[in-house]
Amino acid sequence: MGEICRIRKEALRADIRLDANDAQSTWIWVNRLQSQGDFVYYKDKRDPSPEGSDLASNLFALCIQTKFQREAYERLGNGFLGIDATHNVTQYKGILLFTLMARDNWGRGM
Numbered sequence: 308m309g310e311i312c313r314i315r316k317e318a319l320r321a322d323i324r325l326d327a328n329d330a331q332s333t334w335i336w337v338n339r340l341q342s343q344g345d346f347v348y349y350k351d352k353r354d355p356s357p358e359g360s361d362l363a364s365n366l367f368a369l370c371i372q373t374k375f376q377r378e379a380y381e382r383l384g385n386g387f388l389g390i391d392a393t394h395n396v397t398q399y400k401g402i403l404l405f406t407l408m409a410r411d412n413w414g415r416g417m
Contacts, residue, residue, distance in 0.1 A: 335367065346372040367402070374381070383409040 308408040326332040356362035408416040
């Protein structure tokens with residue numbers, strides 16, 4: 308059973324990790340998502356920070372909002388917007404994951 312789980316992970320990884328180099332894999336994902344019409348803001352650690360943003364110059368930032376998420380926010384985001392942050396979700400130290408959530412008409416998160 309353990310071998311089956313390992314093979315499954317490897318198969319899924321091939322669909323997620325699009326290049327052996329993580330920076331290149333991320334760039335491929337950014338382009339793929341943008342070509343689908345999703346909003347993506349990407350700042351590599353080597354890119355200059357946007358003028359007036361006060362972001363650290365060596366900051367990595369990746370913000371994604373799919374078309375579905377944008378439409379849901381436009382419909383539901385006026386009443387409540389929750390935010391949650393977590394850490395240690397990748398192999399890289401210091402990477403934080405922030406999640407924004409709007410509630411639907413029944414109070415459930417979307």
